[in-house]
Amino acid sequence: MQKRGKKTAAAGRNEKLEQKIFQALAAAPRRSILRHLAASSLxxxxxxxxxxxxxxxxxxxxxxxxxxxxxxxxxxxxxxHYALAQKVLEPCLAGFLQDVGIADRAPPAPPEDEKQAEPRAKGTARSASTERTAPTEPADMDAGNAEKPAPAQMSMF
Known part of the structure; x- marks a missing residue:
């Protein structure tokens, strides 16, 4: 049986951590929770x-x-109170992009119709061809988030 060196053991730990991170990100509700925690601790x-x-x-x-x-x-x-741990997520995702080989590439150019479109003034409507829709929320998200009041918390003071 061979002994693993320090570098090999560290690489194994990093792979295990990355695997846990990507397994956690695999579920839509967990990604939604992270989106909510990106704004503030809850x-x-x-x-x-x-x-x-x-x-x-x-x-x-x-x-x-x-x-x-x-x-x-x-x-x-x-x-x-739960908070997003950005110091863990950002290096993992950046390392993954680097491993895949797309971290050093320039961002993709916008489609031709968007390049030629005039910058619109605030409050003006976009044409249907350049309208981008927001990604749909997971089915388990509540549709009326904006109308819901913040939950009341009891205080001892």
Whole structure:
């Protein structure tokens, strides 16, 4: 049996971490949770208010994200606040893009019809040919996020 060197062991740990990260990113609800946490830290209840799934399911998704190192948690009083761990996600994704060979490439040029389009003034409508639609939200997202009030939190003070 051969002994593994320090570099080989470190590479193995990095591969395992990358595998955990990509497994965590594979599920649409977890990617949605990360989108919400990109804006600010949230409690589990605040995260759950954005979804129609049960709270134990949200907790399970948070545990997977935390296990992959994508989310950190901090206890503040009786609440646990979750935050996006950008220092883990960014190097992993940048390393992946480099491994695939597209990190050093220039971004793709916009289609010809968008290059020639006049810059529009704020508040003017776009033509149908240049209109870009936002990616659709996962089915488990609540459609009325904007109208929902923030969940009330009890305070001991």
């Amino acid at each position: 409690t589990a209840g605040e995260i759950a208010s954005h979804f129609t799934m049960a709270k134990p399911s949200i907790s399970q998704h948070l545990a997977i994200l935390e296990g992959a190192g994508l989310v950190s948690r901090e206890k503040r009083g009786q609440f646990v």
